[in-house]
Amino acid sequence: LAKSTNKAVKVAKTTKKVGQDDPRRVIHSLKVGLALTLVSSVYYMRPLYEGFGVSGMWAVLTVVVVFEFSVGGTLSKCLNRGFATLFAGALGLGAQHLASLFGDKGEPVVLGLLVFLLAAASSFTRFIPRIKARYDYGVLIFILTFSLVSVSGYRMDELLTLAHQRLSTILIGGATCIIISLFVCPVWAGEDLHKLIASNLEKLANYLEGFEGEYFPDSDSTSEESTVTSKVDKALDLQGYKSVLNSKSTEESLANLARWEPGHGLFGMRHPWKQYLKIGALSRQCAYHIETLNGYIDTDIQAPLEFRNKIRESTTKMSSESSKALKALASAIQTMTDPSAANNHVEMSKTAIKELKIALKDDSVLENVDLVAIIPIASVTSMLTEITRCVERIS
């Protein structure tokens, strides 16, 4: 019993955490409930809407399947569903007409052949990356509607009323979804992407900011206990960059959804979403370098103090200036202003690199190989910062 109580508590905690991580999730759930209740009451009060009949369930089905977390997701599914149904319905009618020309015996064979061909061809198109990204759901609905219509065997006039009913119910379901997702606390995929990119840059900046503290621990540390707790805190803070490493798929799906969204807030109709992907790719590359850099913190530091003091100043400057530059970029993206404030910091970190090179060429103090590793990598990160700035200017 104690075990199951424990488990229940654990589940409850996870659930709470999921809600706290992003309160919009709770709102989204309520929105789904609202849309479904609305649509099913329309269906329930059939006396009022006698015209819909059994196909009223298509409205419920549409709501359940089409309602997505972001506005872009809902819109893309609605549009995909609508157009695919129309197109496939028309094609299905054509197929039925064609098959009927072959007489009573030929009809089922021709129909079967047509369904086979179209289903196979459409399934195949789902593997093409561009169609998969944008029209996957539409193709699915296309296959479904086509086979339903062509095989239904209804007479033409029956079919037309049926089509009318079904389309109008789908329309009601879809419209309910679109209206609720647009006007009740909308969640914009584009905005999420925007914030994600900015916060990723900030995470990288945080790492670089904390890096010098980790790599050159202060010699005048106070009590033992406080350092331990602060170290754990810091370590957590520094690990933030790890999420940047695997951000690719999230960014791509958000960008895909963002294309479907109408203009909103600061974002125009044809906002350059692809630029975000470029910045994302660059910051990911930066994160790879940081990941390598991070490996050196964990290894025991065994460098002569004399040498460490020598490089300390310029290295610290490099990482802090790069960090500032990244932060300036992040805030420039967030406020959508000119990112020229970052230029200064980039210049500063470049001079720091030069200083470091001079300090190293000065005399050959390089006794410990492990430590030297930090230099080129840090220089690479600051170079990458510069690239990021260039791309930012384009967007």
Add this chain to the structure above:
Amino acid sequence: LAKSTNKAVKVAKTTKKVGQDDPRRVIHSLKVGLALTLVSSVYYMRPLYEGFGVSGMWAVLTVVVVFEFSVGGTLSKCLNRGFATLFAGALGLGAQHLASLFGDKGEPVVLGLLVFLLAAASSFTRFIPRIKARYDYGVLIFILTFSLVSVSGYRMDELLTLAHQRLSTILIGGATCIIISLFVCPVWAGEDLHKLIASNLEKLANYLEGFEGEYFPDSDSTSEESTVTSKVDKALDLQGYKSVLNSKSTEESLANLARWEPGHGLFGMRHPWKQYLKIGALSRQCAYHIETLNGYIDTDIQAPLEFRNKIRESTTKMSSESSKALKALASAIQTMTDPSAANNHVEMSKTAIKELKIALKDDSVLENVDLVAIIPIASVTSMLTEITRCVERIS
């Protein structure tokens, strides 16, 4: 006109490439066509199966929605759909009965409330990562069926025949999908994962193998032209590791699907799929380091020849031994044998690191900082090789 012809040719080429990249895609498309034709002919020849009636279209719907590329995907969707329909149907009946206790006026209100609560709660569970990964589709079907059943307003006996019909049609559709995907050229997600992990290790090995050639270009190169073409070839070969960087989401979804698959071939029922994810994570880390390393190839090499010759031998040995170790691991995974063959190579590369350290401590030849970068990174890669080996032993 020329433009559109051009475009058509381009589309045709992409399509052909998609098919050639993985011929199983073509087979999968044909399988979908086959399943759909079979099920819709059952539906079409209604005289034979009068019992199904309109709900025969649920069989078609099930096939279209449930048929996935891999066996695991199809099975998981079928099981999710089956159990969710059963459970939600029972719950929906209960809800209807409960609501009917509140009289004619209270009934719609109570029903609306119940639909709202359950839809909101279920939508929320879809955000919990574990449920999202495995039961996302089931929850969707649960919401759908529950609202359909509870709002349908049928009398109990009508509902039972309807439920009987619907379940049997879903069963027919699901069974067709499972049988076809299991017995006609099955695509196992587990096998794909297995191959992916092994090929990722091989890609890393290829990079390390080619690395020494890139970093220490032969001085006795023959004609200019041949070097250019071979360089392009090599560069393409070397870029293979880049796909490892973003392999996380693919690996995770494959591992998720693989859990649903029954034992097949060399894989038992409870194959440790999680171990693959661990190996995948380590090889990704290795790829991050290689990404950093790769940055040094692109920069101009400006090291004194004397120094380069000094480190050349041990560096070459390090990268080639690491490469051999990775290759041994990859083939060990592929053939599922003991990976002890790799130990030798790891030992060799470790001694190479020691040699290199000695060579560097010998005298301070470190004049150019950029070059030194290779050493610690290469050592890190070889360390990672060792980690990979450890994990491999576990699985």
